[in-house]
Amino acid sequence: MKRVYVLVFDGYADWELGNVLAEVRRLGKAEVVSVGFTDDIVVSMGGLRVIPDMSLSRVEPGDVSLFIxxxxxxxxxxxxxxxxEPFLKGLEASGIPLAAICAATTVLARAGILRGRRHTSNSPAYLEKMVPEHIEPGxxxxxxxxxxxxVITASGLGAVEFTVQVLEELELxxxxxxKIWFDAFKEGNFPDDFAHDM
Known part of the structure; x- marks a missing residue:
């Protein structure tokens, strides 16, 4: 499997990435690469200091299996x-999966990537307020x-659902x-042989 890349920046919502990054590494044996707009240390919303593995300008699209x-x-x-935007549009044109959660859905909307695609966000009103030119209620x-x-989109309240969509897209x-994973992490239903099944 190629690498899974994730964009990090000052104030990124770290909790939205916990499940998805853990599972692409555990179930997919994928290498996770953190990407910054620069090489500078960033501080997450929760206060984690992260040194990006590389800057966005150094990402090789052919090495990307998913960009989060x-x-x-x-x-x-x-x-x-x-x-x-040109970077994301290039990935989309090459058929490389993109995944955006919470306010990041507005980035894909502004880039025109959600046009003609089923998508979600924090709410229709939120998306319309943040990206007035993107109005596709259908x-x-x-x-x-x-x-x-x-293209995967999610509400900021849907980190577990977001993870499942990523696992399905990458066929992990x-x-x-x-389903066992979703029932466990969403509903707290752990089967007796949970560890074995996972």
Whole structure:
């Protein structure tokens, strides 16, 4: 499997990444690569200091199996769109999966990547407020996470559902194991042989 890349920046919502990064490493045996807009240390919303493995400009698209965008206040305040949008559009054009959760869904909307795709966000009103030019009510899905043609979007309340969509997109483990995982982490239903099944 190629690498899974995740964008980190000051104030990124670290808790939204906990499950998905752990499971792509554990179930998918994938290497996780952290990417910053620069090589500088960033501090997550929860106060974790992270040194990015590389800057965005050094990412080789052919090495990416999935690119993850976590939520964070940055997406509501301004970010280097001239660098990020062409990069994301290039991945999309190459059929490389993209995954965005919470406020990061607005990044894909601004880049035009959600146009004509089923998608979700924190709410329709939130997405319309943050990206007024993106109004596609027919494609908005009232669910915590959804996947459409290599693009995964999720509400900030849907980290578990987000993880399942990523596992399905990358075909990690079996449908049965993914259901056991979801029931365990969402509902607290641990089967007696949970560890064995996982």
């Amino acid at each position: 965008l976590p939520g964070g206040y940055l997406w509501e305040q301004g970010y280097p769109t001239d660098e990020l 494609f908005y899905v009232e669910t915590l996470a959804v996947r459409d043609r290599q 483990s079996t449908p049965e194991t993914r």
